[in-house]
Amino acid sequence: MFKTIKRIISWIGPYKKRLYLGTLCAFLSSWCTAVPVITAAWALNKAISNMEEGTDLTYTIVWQSLLIISVSVFLRFLLSYTRARLQDSIGTERAAEERLRIGDMLKRVSLGYFSKNSTGEILADLTSEFSQLELNGMSMINNVLNGYINFLAIAICLCLFSWQAAITAIVGVLLSALALQGINHQSKKNSPDNQKASEMLAGTVLEYVRGIPVVKSFGQEGPAFEGFRKACRESRKINIGIEKSYIPWNTLHLLALKLASVIIVLITAWHTMDGTMTLPVLLLMAMFSFSMFGNIEAINDSAHVLGMIGAAMDKIDKLEQTDFIDQDGTDIKIDSFDICFNHVSFGYGSKEIIHNASFTARQNTTIAIVGPSGSGKTTLCNLMTRFYDVDSGEITVGGHDVREFTCDSLMKNFSMVFQNVYLFRDTIGNNIRFGKQDATKEEIIAAAKAACCHEFISTLPEGYDTMVGEGGSSLSGGEKQRISIARAILKNAPIVILDEATASIDPENEHLIQQAISALTQGKTIITIAHRLATIEQADQIIVLDNGRIAQKGNHQELIMQDGIYKNFVSIRQRAEGWSIT
């Protein structure tokens, strides 16, 4: 438990001073809670002494008591307010910084990381794990530290009246601490199950919500909902099991403290009977005995939460230790944009997908990559942008191995337009601005005009301020495609990677998209995963992939003369597009 507290304190780093000052305020504030009780006991003691001596009760005592009580109540609120101002936002501020840092880090890891870790797992790490720290970290430190510091002060006061009562209190707290250790231990043990349940639930909910269009179109609401229901049931079962495992430790913790309270009352009663303690002190002790452990009782919940926080921190540490793909990279600016593959081989796992690929894409030329589905076209593009690292060979851009760059400095040279366009849940304007963060409104409109999407954006009620649903769900495929091209035009990178749409697009949209692509690719080095014959024929160089191997390379005229898969491919495309060789 204390180990976790130490870890949280080191995690909050620059906010430590605020945490300590807040803890001091909380400590003083809890003393202000005790002062009215002590003052009341003191006034009562005075009143009883006056009665015994036969003198009248002076109003001075009453006024003094009222004044002390009022001041301490006021001070208590002031201190509580100051503590909240100092401490309450530390977790949120720190978690926000860390989330941004990890978000930044995620764009610098190999894409293989996302295949090994499920979306639900990453989502849970960035949301619920951080929420544990963010929402509970500071209050847990406060509860535990204040609980024990207050108790120490109370134990010293008890000693002044009865060492037997003080020892009973200490034994009770030590026994309860043993139970707390048990709770903490149990909580850590339960945490993987708890995390597994929430990751599974998050992953299933994501999949269920994302898959709703498919589910509806196949009329499979029943089986899909069954998966969702199963995940909810499983999560409930795990969580009930977890709650049950705490019951014995919680009971032991409370029992130790309650027993100590009862014994302290018995000890003080015995002191009063043998005349070593006055009646007001007995009353004070009786009142105090059941509230003195209040803060320690609250640590019960803290031990449980701290166990979860400890496990959450283990996961965050693991996430933070993920290797950046570009940790040895430097900021490189290039002024030539040839791309060279030298004997590149690569596999996503143990199975090799690209075999000994070598070719050069010269600056300001168009390279079309063609080949059957699964032959490795997308993989080649993923390697030049270093989404993955090659297993052997090297890829150079502008004469530098891609492994020499930082991700940011490498990606500055690339614009990418994918078939499956992803738009962020933001305005259309901001989705286009993604290509250049400091773009002016005029630049955004100019890019949208060049990408043939200004017209349709202007007809929307809120124009460029129209919100796009997550993934671009509120727009048509052609509209999303053109917005993504506007984004790439705005970025104005010297190399463009283009994955031509294979899905049938209506002629009008196809015409607009082709116009937008022409605007994007003018004067650039273009790598296109080509499906349209018009694009393939015009390419300066065609790379024909077959099962991860470069089977042929050359221009259309050269390749069409050879017997090989290119010739077959072209005739199939011609038939598909309704063309014929003349």
Ligand SMILES: Nc1ncnc2c1ncn2[C@@H]1O[C@H](COP(=O)(O)OP(=O)(O)OP(=O)(O)O)[C@@H](O)[C@H]1O
């Ligand atoms: N992330 C991945 N993890 C494991 N294997 C993958 C991954 N991505 C692709 N593959 C495999 O690598 C091979 C090449 O895939 P790739 O997507 O590069 O082919 P492609 O030619 O672009 O296909 P298509 O034309 O259908 O898009 C395929 O066998 C595919 O199953």
